Amino acid sequence: MLAAEFLASDDAEHLSDPSAASRCADHIIDYGCEQDFNRPLRVSPIKCETFLLDWLPRKVMLSEAEQEAMPHVLAAWVRFAARRTGLPEQGLKATLDAVWEAIGKFPEAYRDPTTFGLDRALLERLLPDGDLSALARRAFAFPYLQGTHNGIDLDRLDPADPADRRTLLEIDHDAGMDQEHLAWHEEIASRLWDGDPPQLWEAAQRLLDLGHDRHDVLHVLIEIVERIGGHPDELAAALDDIADIPDEF
Structure with a gap:
């Protein structure tokens, strides 16, 4: 009004x-x-x-x-x-x-992100809410959004849509992955999309800055979220404590 x-x-x-x-x-x-x-x-x-x-x-x-x-x-x-x-x-x-x-x-x-060579149509798929601050974490969560894979046109999939989101994650990960583990990848991707909690992406960035592989970073995040469960304060604290990937991981 x-x-x-x-x-x-x-x-x-x-x-x-x-x-x-x-x-x-x-x-x-x-x-x-x-x-x-x-x-x-x-x-x-x-x-x-x-x-x-x-x-x-x-x-x-x-x-x-x-x-x-x-x-x-x-x-x-x-x-x-x-x-x-x-x-x-x-x-x-x-x-x-x-x-x-x-x-x-x-x-x-x-x-304007398009001045860096980013396609506006791709940006609009990653940022349907226009939240520019979410671009990096959403691109990390869904790195494959263009081209084709096994006859699937990735340009037509919407990472904001739950069904399309699962398809994108199946393409991103091993086709033989069990459904429970895929569900955890979906949980992490959804949290990164929403920025919930903010410490999740902050922890991922610290590990990436140390040179760790994206795949390993995702699995560390999964391990922490799965272990802590639905306790937001405890989860935020555990993510804040991550300084590196343990050798035994």
């Missing part, structure tokens, strides 16, 4: 792409709710700069249209929010000045 009110306001009437503006407004509201104690209408120079140059580049995959629209939508949002909250003119001016200064840095701060 807040986004709709903004898009219908005089402050947003100059925005030329309503669809991109709507998605940008959603991101601004999400940021205010998640990072500023449910205060999307609170605007300040530091908050706007942090949103544009830090949070967005880390968290959100923007389309080309959204990248172009975002700075202008943010400036319009500042004006809209200032009227709604009664922000003094001096505060409005300082915030707009900060937005316009940050706009010059935005193209450098926000690096």
